[in-house]
Amino acid sequence: MSKPQRRRNTSSQTPLIAIVGRPNVGKSTLFNRLTGSRRSIVGDEPGITRDRIYGEVAWNGRSARLVDTGGVIPDEEALIPAQIFVQARFALDEAAAVIMVVDGRTELAAPDLDLARLLQKTGKPLFLAVNKIDVETLDAAAENFRQLGLKSLTAISAEHGHNIGDLLDEVFAALPPQVEESVEVEPENEEEAEALHRTHGEYQQDEVNVAIIGRPNVGKSTLLNTLTGTSRAIVSPIAGTTRDAVDELIEYQGHKLRIVDTAGIRRKGKTNLMAEKLSVVMARRHLEAADVALLLIDATEGVTASDATIGGYAHESGRSVVIVVNKWDAVTTARVDGKPPADRAIYEEQVRRALKYLNYAPVLFISAMEGRNLNRVLDTVVRVAAERRKRVTTGQMNRFLEKVDFQRATVPMAKRVRIFYMTQAAVAPPTFVLFTNRDIKLHFSFERFLENQIRESFGFEGSPIWFKIKARNKPEKE
Numbered sequence: 001m002s003k004p005q006r007r008r009n010t011s012s013q014t015p016l017i018a019i020v021g022r023p024n025v026g027k028s029t030l031f032n033r034l035t036g037s038r039r040s041i042v043g044d045e046p047g048i049t050r051d052r053i054y055g056e057v058a059w060n061g062r063s064a065r066l067v068d069t070g071g072v073i074p075d076e077e078a079l080i081p082a083q084i085f086v087q088a089r090f091a092l093d094e095a096a097a098v099i100m101v102v103d104g105r106t107e108l109a110a111p112d113l114d115l116a117r118l119l120q121k122t123g124k125p126l127f128l129a130v131n132k133i134d135v136e137t138l139d140a141a142a143e144n145f146r147q148l149g150l151k152s153l154t155a156i157s158a159e160h161g162h163n164i165g166d167l168l169d170e171v172f173a174a175l176p177p178q179v180e181e182s183v184e185v186e187p188e189n190e191e192e193a194e195a196l197h198r199t200h201g202e203y204q205q206d207e208v209n210v211a212i213i214g215r216p217n218v219g220k221s222t223l224l225n226t227l228t229g230t231s232r233a234i235v236s237p238i239a240g241t242t243r244d245a246v247d248e249l250i251e252y253q254g255h256k257l258r259i260v261d262t263a264g265i266r267r268k269g270k271t272n273l274m275a276e277k278l279s280v281v282m283a284r285r286h287l288e289a290a291d292v293a294l295l296l297i298d299a300t301e302g303v304t305a306s307d308a309t310i311g312g313y314a315h316e317s318g319r320s321v322v323i324v325v326n327k328w329d330a331v332t333t334a335r336v337d338g339k340p341p342a343d344r345a346i347y348e349e350q351v352r353r354a355l356k357y358l359n360y361a362p363v364l365f366i367s368a369m370e371g372r373n374l375n376r377v378l379d380t381v382v383r384v385a386a387e388r389r390k391r392v393t394t395g396q397m398n399r400f401l402e403k404v405d406f407q408r409a410t411v412p413m414a415k416r417v418r419i420f421y422m423t424q425a426a427v428a429p430p431t432f433v434l435f436t437n438r439d440i441k442l443h444f445s446f447e448r449f450l451e452n453q454i455r456e457s458f459g460f461e462g463s464p465i466w467f468k469i470k471a472r473n474k475p476e477k478e
Contacts, residue, residue: 015175016065017057018091020119021101022111023070026131030101030158031055031068034168054247059168064175067091097125097174099167104130104142104155116148125174128153129167134160207249207256208385211287213314214296215306219326223296223368224248224261227378252378255385262287291388291428292381292462293319295358299327299342299365303354311358318429320388320462321361322380323351329367360455361462384462390430392458394423397432404453415443420472431466439471 019027035055053068069091092098098119102112119126130142133155142155154167212220228248247260287293293314297307314321331342348363355361362380366373392400398421406419418437425433432454434442442450451465 014056014063014065015096016067016091016094017171017175018067018069018095018098019101020069020092020098020115022103022109022115025101025103026158027101028053028068030099030129030131030156031066033158033161033164034066057168059172062172062175064096064172067095092119092122092124095124096176097127097171098122099127099129099171100148100150101129101131101158102145102148104133104138104145108145108147112145112148116150120149125171126150126152127167127171127174129158130155131158133157134162136162207258208292208381209290210257210259210292210294210381211290211319212259212261212294212296213287213310215298215304215310218296218298219368220261220296223294223324223326223366223377224259226368226371226374227259253382255382257378257381260290287314287319288317290319291385293321294377294381295321295323295361297323297325297351299325299331299347303351308355311355315357315464318464318466320384320429320464321358322377322384322462323355323358323361323363324377325351325363325365326368328365329370329372360460360464380462387459387461388429388463389427390458390460391427392424392430394421396458397422397424400454400457404450406449409446409449411443411446411449415440415446417442417446417469425468429463429466430460431468433468433470435470435472437472439469442467442469 019031021027031053034057055066055068057064057066100116100119102108116128128145128148128150130145130153133139133142134157139155142153146153152170154163154170156163156167158164212223214220228250247258249256249258251257295307295311295314297303311321311323325347328342331347333341335341344365347365351363352359362384364373364376364380366377368374401419401422417434417440420435420437422432422434425431447467450467454460454465
């Protein structure tokens with residue numbers, strides 16, 4: 001596999017501030033307050049955040065990266081809390097400064113003391129944020145936390161913004177000097193100037209956003225970790241481990257790919273905890289912000305109704321789609337149930353039959369755990385991302401129309417339309433405007449026929465194609 005390169009931070013780049021603390025002390029609320037976003041899921045249930053979530057904070061003309069970690073309980077033996085601690089250690093190793101958050105409305109607990117001692121051993125600048133101090137009259141109660149032995153203590157309310165400025169003043173004063181390298185590029189000609197004002201989808205992208213989507217426990221986090229060569233996301237056999245979206249930026253063959261591991265999407269009736277419901281909403285939101293969606297299917301279970309529903313979300317939102325059949329080794333070389341190895345051609349035919357509406361999506365067979373065929377995943381992502389942004393000129397489209405035999409389209413006479421000409425109005429996804437003699441919705445058979453003809457001539461692999469009708473006899477006011 002052509003190895004992707006992870007983009008790492010160096011000392012000359014933006015410094016990193018880590019937020020750590022026990023579960024349910026308000027770390028994610030503070031993260032969202034400082035970044036001015038809703039990136040981290042917030043709720044009353046302890047242990048909502050599990051992976052590392054990154055963002056940016058700006059203060060008095062300076063900026064820093066911020067990382068929100070899961071609730072840390074040192075020496076916890078349970079699987080997920082132990083993995084959360086591992087993720088927090090990664091954040092601490094990267095950080096230039098650490099904010100320890102405690103709940104100012106509770107008594108000082110032994111895990112707080114253990115965590116404070118562990119943080120002091122890192123030798124990094126430490127700042128204690130006593131959270132949930134909503135009014136100034138409670139500031140005195142925060143002084144009880146001096147027992148933790150941290151010199152810098154600030155009583156704050158992450159929810160209401162109380163004393164947040166004081167905390168940032170202290171933290172930024174301890175950060176290393178920041179080297180700003182700002183290069184302003186002036187357009188050299190009118191064409192370049194025009195390109196700066198193009199509509200969404202027209203501009204040259206710096207990154208390709210790739211969302212890994214699928215049901216819980218199909219291997220999304222394992223795929224993210226293997227593609228990026230990191231332990232970025234927590235992997236466990238427990239379904240629903242990932243809640244926040246976890247992303248990592250890599251470089252592959254000259255392309256920047258931001259790969260996002262989303263929470264497993266399940267039906268509303270199957271989600272009970274508030275955190276699970278929010279994670280599904282966030283997964284849908286990250287899908288709609290993506291260029292390419294990797295729809296992960298568990299080879300041992302085949303395509304389920306939930307897989308079809310999730311694929312429908314990607315299709316309807318105009319994302320390009322790559323169908324990735326994971327755990328392929330479990331039904332072939334590593335099969336243990338005594339059945340013969342699965343046949344790839346037959347399996348793909350079954351996938352195509354179950355996901356008919358994604359007939360444009362390439363199908364790949366991989367093993368994320370074993371690292372098999374992952375180069376094909378990245379190659380396909382790069383190719384499909386380019387296809388969704390491809391533009392066909394009006395002249396090419398009209399020459400194409402002259403060659404199409406529309407009599408072959410199985411459409412009732414009452415639903416037939418005559419296309420005078422057509423043009424591509426947008427990219428990402430490719431959208432075509434048809435100038436017709438009648439103002440009626442295209443019959444699905446006609447639309448499918450036209451789409452197949454366009455794909456045969458111009459490609460657009462992996463991307464849905466949208467059509468819009470503009471009839472000659474349509475009133476001007478419409």
